[in-house]
Amino acid sequence: MKLALTVNGERREVDVPPNTSLLSLLRDDLGLTGTRYGCGRGQCGACYVLADAGVGAPGHGARAVASCLLTADQAARMEITTVEGLADGTKLHPVQQAFIDGDALQCGYCTSGMVISAVALLARDPRPDETSIRDALAGNLCRCGVYGRAIRAIRRVAESS
């Protein structure tokens, strides 16, 4: 099945079997491996990407969505941004920088998804309180236990905006 979709601001054309997940397309066809497989059921957040369905669509604005649950076909109707697409050249997104500065990671497997959720949150609510941060990232599981550091990192971004 031939598809064209917009990922990280670029138009990309792929040929994938029907029902290929967006996650598989990103990782296996576009080489964007920063988005990670964790459960395949939208329960862990490791595969979150930003999806913007465009003006007029329900929930307009980039939302954090589980790329394992979207088919490539559905994604073709949205603008997709992955963790690789957040930085502006060599300048990191403030959330990325805050995660480094606050050492808000250990193994890093869940980090991409956390960063995506935080970026989506700050886009719709630039000054979230702690409860909003916890709610917005409740779908991002971390086993190493960096929740506290991630909350502090996101708060620092919010406070400096």
Add this chain to the structure above:
Amino acid sequence: MWDRREPERLEQRIRVDRDGTVTALSGKIDFGQGLRTAFAQIVADELDVPIERVNMVLGDTDQVPFDFGTFGSHSVAQEAPLLRKAAAFARRQLIDRASTKLGVSGEKLDTDAGAVVGRGKRVLYGELIDSEPLAGVIPDRVALMPETRRKYAGRPTPHVEARDIVTGQATFVADVRLPNMARGAMVRPPARGAKLRSMDDAAARKMPGVIALVRQGDVVGVVAERDEQARAAAAAVEADWHALPVEGPTAEVPMRSDPEVDERLHGAAMRLAQTYVLPPIANAPIGPSAAVADVRADGATMYVGTHRPFGVREQVAKTVGLPEKNVRVLPQITSGTYGRNSHADAAIEAAILSKGSGRPVLLQWTREEEFAWSPSRPEAVLEISAGLDADGHIVSWRYDEHTNVHTAAGLDPGVLGVTSGRNAVPPYAGFPSRVTLHIEPTRLRTANFRSLAAAENVFAIESFMDELAALSGQDPLAFRLRHIDDERFRRVVERVAEASGWTEHSGNRRGRGIACTVYHDTYVAQVAEVEVSLSGAVRLIKVWCVVDPGQTVNPEGVRNQIEGGIQQSASWTLKEELLHRDGRVMNTGWDTYPIATFRDAPESIEVFVEGDESAPPTGVGEPGAVPTAAAIANAVYAASGARLRSVPLTRERVRKAMPA
């Protein structure tokens, strides 16, 4: 077992390239515990180069010196002195070379940020590598950099790989992409150890993208062009299995046996006996097991996540029939696995699939496979009896640990005592004790998990210490201090009381609990504050922790590890229980095996890193997780009067245990 036999050679440890890049080599593996960073700090300091120029190679079996494995929070303690010496020796050789080149006595030369300097001259390290690489046996004694000149060790340093991780550039095992790489999926039996009677793979072979159906013994899998294709074909294989129950081993190990334990217990003024129960739990990494294998006729290259690269090399070589020297194991950045990667399951399966298909193969387990087929932390039943004299001193202690085997390290009583029986002997002094480890069989596959049995034993011991204090009307803190004779231990306990304001009363359905331990010479004490609702729901509010890991290389790294250990352990304590029937795991997803989320994280985890700088560095990857369960259970008691002797501390259990 962890001793090195051969003296180390510099060329196995440090390389300096002509462009001034420093490569340092270690067989230890970083799973997020920050070893790469701590090692880079040490090498940068001792060689006097900016840390950005240090490239750490961890675990590449073609390059690094042999290493038994990354376990038991030993890595910094074991490797730091070796790397430090190697780097210092390299610096001395560079000064010697500069001395010859400049015709200036070595004593008149010094180093500065990657160059040898002296007499107004400056020679970059790279310029000294024109002919021979740095080499030679590392002498026992090498002059080390004075502490005052260390720029990195002892200072907070973020993870060196952090930028790659936040930008998605870091290559985890499942991110490895090789030319012509195919994807694998396994056909799973109904139970572990099942024998394959027969199979019909005709339909699977015809499915889209399928390259090969591979069988080696009772291992069956599919190789296809795409991941979904491999999985679909694996599901279409009709296999007939003969399932035989696999039973774990049995053993009994006397760990300590002082005289007069029974007599003193019998004659005690007060006596208490209790039993504590912990269920099996899953390592539950966020990234399921993965491996990439490229097996060819003359050699194999393996991209894996492992605690034991040399162990994987041995197992893969045996599995595919190659000499060990022709197998190269390249450990990749991997999802934290907390012990699970002591077993090379995915690596062995990927190697079989690659050999059988003639293609490089990436195999990543599904979430369900990870829960169902990974080894788990065993269950534990801990029985304790103790007697107190009229003055409230412990006079006798009897402890029986019933659990399943925690490691594949064998049934040698000496090994079992320090693995499956870890921290069963209490850290308190002044009374005789008898401690016995009973290894009981289980059909669940069990193996290494963070701190091995220490988390279970310390839950029992520290809960029981609180119960003894309550029985004799003593403050839990004061009762512990009466039985501590180790000054470093006493200090962390006193400090955590001070830092948390132990004497303050929380009230309002809130309460605080204390717990402490000594884990592989790391001293750790914690106070937890919880709120218990009228219905029995426990919310963890705050945790204070004081840790003394001796000399500290990266205080920020230590804090991060300890915080993470506490957060993970709080999840074990409040939420987790792996259910199985005859070894078959029943909860195989995040919906049926929930772990702590952002909403469950406490308001704060305050970690005070107060290492005794005169003591050698000890580990911090595990100790933080060890006392947390008891600190929380003791806090639940303080808040609600409910004494919980079984974890997880579910709402139902807490409600039932609440006094009427």
